[in-house]
Structures are given as C-alpha cells and as structure tokens.
Amino acid sequence: MTELSDELLVAYVDGQLARKQTRAIDKVLEQDDVLDARVTALKHAHARLEAAFEAILAGEEAEISEVALPPREDGFWVPWRTFKIAAASVGIVAALALAALGYGWPLSLPGLGSASQIEMSVTPEPPARP
C-alpha cells in the first residue's frame, strides 16, 4: 500500500495540486484500492457539506423573497414576470432609501422580525471600528 497523507489527498480532491502531481496521484489511485476508497470518502464528505450549506442558502432565499414579494390578492391580476420585476424594484429602492435615511437595512424592515428585536439589534449609529 502506498502512503499518501490526508493533506495531499484533500488538496487533490479540492483541485489544489499542480497538474503533474494530480496525474501522479491518479496513477497511484488506479493501483491502490485503500487510497481510492479514502479519496471517495473525502469526496462524499465534501458533497454532503456542500448540500448542507445549500440547504441553508435555500432557506435564506425563501426568507428574503417572502419579504420582497407580498401575497397576491384575489381579483387583481398582472403578468407574473411584471409583478416580480415591479415588486423587486420597489423593494430594493425602498430598502436603499430607508438605509440612506438611517432607518437600517432591509433585513430590519417590518415583517422579517419583531420590532423589539430590531430595536435591540440595530445600533442607532454605525458602530465605530478601528
């Protein structure tokens, strides 16, 4: 069995190695089932990490689009694409206008959290940092 460190294998899996090194490891993996299984396990772990982070991002996108897009009322119809563009434009413009006027960022707008939480979390002045 060939000895290759996890350091080298993770760099290989992440595509951080030079082409020559990658080819050399490709050859080793063809001959060594144990190392090949380790590389497969590393790739599997990375894929599950990526999926977990994707699951968080899906939640963030859903949360933000809920704020940007109000529920549609019965009896009033506009084309969906027009509605999306208009709603997004109004949301962004309103958010930036409020931010410019010192009312905080869109995430602190009503509907995304309770007023008391927002007051607790947003400082009146931009925090001074070194």
Place this chain on the structure above:
Amino acid sequence: MNPSGGEHSVQANDFHDSVRPGLVAMLPRLKRFADVLAGGREEGRGLLSRALQYMMAEQHLYQRGTALDVWAFTEVYRQWRHELSGHADPMAQAKVDDAHFGELFLLEDDGYRDEPVIAFLVGLPPQQRLTLLLVYGDGFEHEDAARILDVPPETIAARLVRMSAALTDRLSERPAAQAASIVETLYPEGHRASP
C-alpha cells in the same frame, strides 16, 4: 476648476453607487455567512444588519480592485469580532445554541436533513465552520477565504485537511481524527500571545 478632477469624482461616485446593488444581490449569501457565524437566524440577522449599516456608512473604504464579496464578507466577520471583543468572555459568547443552529438547515422535499453533518458543524469553533462554508459553500479560493478570516492561506489549507479528515472519519465510522485536539482562538494566529 479642474475638469479632470470633476470627471474623476463622477467616476468615483459611479463606482461607489455600484456597491449598494452589489450588496443587495448577495444578501442571501451574506445572510448565510452571518447565520453560520452567529449560530442562528435571529443572531445572524442582527449581526448582518449592523455590518451592512457600517458598510453603507463607510463604503468609501471599499477599494477598486477588491472583489465586492470579499470586502463584504470581511466586514461581516470584522463586525462579529468587534462585538465579541467587548465581552468579558468572548469564547463563551461565541458558543452556539444547537437548536438554533439546526434550524438553519431547511428540510429537503422528502423531509431529509443531514443530522451527522449538522452535528459535526455545530461542534466546530466559528472560524473552522466559516472556513468550510467559504471554501465548500461559497467557492472562494483559499487566498480569498484567508483574507476574509484574516489568517494566512496555509491556515485555511490546514483547517480544511483537519476538518475533512475528521468529517470523513465520522461519516465512515472510523476512529476519530485528532482534529478536535487542536485549539483555535477567536483571534488570528499572528495575534496570539506567546506562551
């Protein structure tokens, strides 16, 4: 009046006007970063709100040639460290609530949630969680992840090796790797006090 100076000023304004729409476009990614850093949706919302407020007030600090996402992620991380530095026990303050952190992960259509991976992430120090997120979640190069977290690129590579090995062993039910024995502080390696 210097006409070229006026033109330069207009260009600078245009340049900084591009910061706001750029930040709006990356809000979901920034929110995920803040949530993973702070350990929950509510905590992340407050952190991101304060960081964005700072960024909008100090957007002139954003320099041409710097990727906007690298700058924005860096500012969120700096905001977190700035706020922690005001606490008497920053390490305790940085600990996350398991339930809050678990709620970050949206259930998939079939109701599946990868509990072993979530349990692994919740047990990591914030900087290590963020390293995984920046590289495997956001696809940053090691150098950019290092810039955001204010550490050398070698530290990013070392963290990835330790955590990849530890997670792989855990998922494969092999004996635990030695990653957990390595202690990280809340501050960059260069700022550590000498033993």
